[in-house]
Amino acid sequence: MKKKIIKVQNIYKSFSIGQRQNRVLKGIDLEIYQGEFLTIFGPSGCGKSTLLHTIMGIERPTSGSIEILGIDLWKMNADDRADIRKRSIGVVYQQQNWIKSLTVIENVALSAQLLGYNKSESLTRARKVISQLGMSKFENFFASELSSGEQQKIGLARALISNPKVLIADEPTGNLDTTSGYEVLDILRDLADKGTTVVLVTHNPDHLHYSDRVAVMKNGYIVEVLKKQKDIRTKAEEIVKNTDTGNGEDIIKNHREKPDNIETDYPKESFTQRIKIYINLIFKFFFETLSLLLLAIVKKFSPQKGEEFREKLSTFFDKIGSKDKITNKINSLDLTEIAFKNIFFKKFRTVVTILGVALGTGFVVLLLSLGYGVEKLVVDQIAQARDLNQVDVFPKVGSQLELDDNLIEKIESVSGVNKVFKIKNFPGRVNYRGSTVDVVVYGIEKGYLENAPAELIQGEYFNTNSKYAEAIVNKEYLDFLGLESDIVGDNLDLAVIKTTPEDEREPAVIPITIVGVVDDDSSPVIYLQIDAVSKYTASNYSQATVLINKGSSLDTVREQIESLGLETFSVMDTINQVQNLFTYLRYGLLVFGILAFTISFLGMINTLMVSLLERTREVGLMKIIGVKRNEIRFIFITESMLIAFLGGLLGILVGIIGGYIVSFIVYLFSVSRGVDFMMISYFPTYLMLLVVFCTTLLGFLTGLYPAKRAVEIPPLDALRYE
Structure with a gap:
């Protein structure tokens, strides 16, 4: 006794149009066995396609049950029904539909990829089944470039690549010429003879002689199931003769009020599950997109190495241990590639x-x-303009605190301080070649300019063996005087200017020798050694520049110095x-x-x-x-x-x-x-x-x-x- 593949039991199906309830299927009972060719025959509008769709798991019946391979199809969710279809059911429609961005062979191979086969093996399987149908020359075409008959054969190849236990054909010859139509029916008959269960839906009595059994439908009922016999066409036509051939199915097909949501009853996802899915999707996107871009580059230079690399990527993403092992889903890399196309x-x-x-x-x-x-x-x-590891230190404005040697020693003892340069500044007046210029004079310690962001462009830094007080001027001072010639070695007199009427210092003139010129992007300045100006200035210092040890915290050093009652300034203040x-x-x-x-x-x-x-x-x-x-x-x-x-x-x-x-x-x-x-x-x-x-x-x-x-x-x- 043949094994029962499909069991349809007491199926009813109704549609609503406005206030009207239209019953399309009325208590259908049907059993379909392994390896048989069953034809569902009846006039247009009698419910054939609706019955077929309930068997396929894409049209939920109002009541009743459908079992495929012993599993109640409509107790499953939409994803599980999709899994049954891709593993056990092949479908051929009257009008074929395609993923337009894929070639013929890629469309056929997709059904194998959905079973978990990697792309290379899926293409091999597709090539084989296309060849068996005599369509090899079209495998790299797009489906839209083929005739209706050619598309129907490719559609059949797509249905067969997964080796389905059941092949469902819904009016597969409707758009074909007579010769092409019979070619398709011959293929279906041959498949049934080899053990595939074939379910054909047709309203054409000329096709009935291919069948092992014929389920005759009218007005939503299966009136009778006929076994194969010589006069099967005549018997079937007598059953449907002079009957009402329409119960509204065709109207309902195109005028359903709204989609039936229970046909997409997917498993519920929690918020956490959905977030995990989306995070995984984003991660895979970046990884797989970059992999495909790299693959395209490799293929451009070496197609063979590109294919090998593609295999490795597929194995990695799909985690298939061997080519014979089948997972329950398509490789995500293949999905990304389809998205690209x-x-x-x-x-x-x-x-x-x-x-x-x-x-x-x-x-x-x-x-x-x-x-x-x-x-x-x-x-x-x-x-x-200023190094980032330097801090300028000043007495606070209005403070009685003076920056003297004792305070300098305290600064030097602060953790993180490398060196403290004492500075005195005062106004001066220089007479040079008949031009009198007021300048700012800085008394600095030797080594200050070497550590400052100042570039020596002429001469040298301070030389303590000089007969005269040594001076270094900046480039801006020369520009101010309008000098372009070498000034190094020239002697001039620097007059110390009193800053206030109460200043008790005697006016003094300091003879100086220019030993160098620096470019420091500041206003006109003359630098002297601090010892050379001490007797002409106050005993305390105007400011100090502190060098910070590398690796020490600038903010920490500043806090400690400021705790002594001083103000600090760093170039980081301006930068911030x-x-x-x-x-x-x-x-x-x-x-x-x-x-x-x-x-x-x-x-x-x-x-x-x-x-x-x-x-x-x-x-x-x-x-x-x-x-x-x-x-x-x-x-x-x-x-x-x-x-x-x-x-x-x-x-x-x-x-x-x-x-x-x-x-x-x-x-x-x-x-x-x-x-x-x-x-x-x-x-x-x-x-x-x-x-x-x-x-x-x-x-x-x-x-x-x-x-x-x-x-x-x-x-x-x-x-x-x-």
């Missing part, structure tokens, strides 16, 4: 969308890079002020950038929704052949993330190029003033990575809604979408 199938629209994201991102990058660039220029100039200013500036620029960014992503949402509408039938097809909820979600979200990711990368390039253009324009305006080219834009590497991540994350968020729509649409509604 989907978005670039409509190249123009995708490129325009990516450019829109790139322009929005590029505008943000440009504005931020200008903010960071100008800040960097200012901070670098400040940092070059500048950085705070530019932080607010960047926030302002960011607001404008985000507006542009938002507009570009609105365009992206529109593109994704249009794409979903165009591919609604593809979604239905994927559900029919066994693609599960998370796999559909993965494809649509990955497509969105890919567009955003590529737009983010291109946007960074646009922003950087824009920065060069702006810098060059500024240079053109300033070159006449002798200003060298300066890069006024700067974008840190970590921000580039952050921008790519953020744009991709926005792509993820953008893709959530289209993915949700794709998941929720029932497969039949998707297939019937016009």
Whole structure:
């Protein structure tokens, strides 16, 4: 006795249109056995296709049960029913649907990939089954390039690649010429003879002689099940003769009030589960996208090594121990590859969308890079003016505390202090070659200039063996005098000026010799050794410069010095002020950038929704052949993330190029003033990575809604979408 494959028991199915209840199936009972060719025959509108869809697990019956291989199909959730379809049921429709971005062989191979076979083996299996149907020459075509008959054979190949126990054919010859139609029926008969259960739905009595049994339907009932006999056509026609051939099924097909949500009754997900799924998806996206980009590069130089690398990637992602082992899902790397092909199938629209994201991102990058660039220029100039490991120390304004030797010793004893340079400053007047100039005179210790951010451009530092007091002037002093000649070695007199009327010091003139010139970007200054000016100035010091040991905390040293009642200043104070200013500036620029960014992503949402509408039938097809909820979600979200990711990368390039253009324009305006080219834009590497991540994350968020729509649409509604 043959094994029972399908058991249909007391199936009822009703549809609602407004207030009207239309019963399409009325207590159907049917048993289908292994290896038999069963035809469900009846006029259009009698409920044949509805019965078939309930058996396939894509149209829930109102009541009754359907068992496949002993499993109650409608006690399972939508994902488990999809698993049954991809493992045990092959489907051939009257009108074939395809994933348009995939070639013929890739469409066929997808059904094997869904079973867990890696791509290489899936393609091998697809190639074999396509060859058996005599269609090898079309394997690299797109399905849209084939005739109806050729598409039907490829559809049959797709149904057969998983070696299904049941093959369901719904009016498979409806769009074919007579010869092609009989070719398909011959193939189905041969499959039944080899042990595959074939269920054929037809209204054409000429096809009945292929059957082992014929279930005759009318008005939602199976009136009689006929065994194979010579006059089976005549018997079947007599049963349906002069009967009402319509009970509303065709009307309902196209005018259902709303999708039946129980057809997409997926397992419930908790908030935590969904977050884990999304985090895993984002992680896989970056890893797999970079892997596929690397794979494309390897294939370009060595196709053979590229295939080997692809195998290793597939093994890694799929975790298949051997080629014979089958997992319960498609390799996620394959899904990412399908997403790549989907978005670039409509190249123009995708490129325009990516450019829109790139322009929005590029505008943000440009504005931020200008903010960071100008800040960097200012901070670098400040940092070059004074070393970051120096602290200037002063008595507090209004304080009676004097900076004397005792206080200097206390500063030197502070932990982290390397060296303290004592400084006295006072106003002076120099008469040189008939020009009298007021200058600031600094009495400094030997070694101060060597540790200051001052470049010696002429002469040398202090030489204590000089007959006269040695002096070093800065470049600004020469510029002030309008001198370009070498001043080193010249002698001049420096008059000490009283700072207040109460100053009791006698006016003094100090003979000095210029021994060097430094460039320190300060106002006109003359530096003398502190010992040479001590008798002309007060005993206390104007200020001191403290050098901090490397590795010591600048803030800690400053706190200890300030605890002595002194004020401190570091170039970091100015840098922090500048950085705070530019932080607010960047926030302002960011607001404008985000507006542009938002507009570009609105365009992206529109593109994704249009794409979903165009591919609604593809979604239905994927559900029919066994693609599960998370796999559909993965494809649509990955497509969105890919567009955003590529737009983010291109946007960074646009922003950087824009920065060069702006810098060059500024240079053109300033070159006449002798200003060298300066890069006024700067974008840190970590921000580039952050921008790519953020744009991709926005792509993820953008893709959530289209993915949700794709998941929720029932497969039949998707297939019937016009």
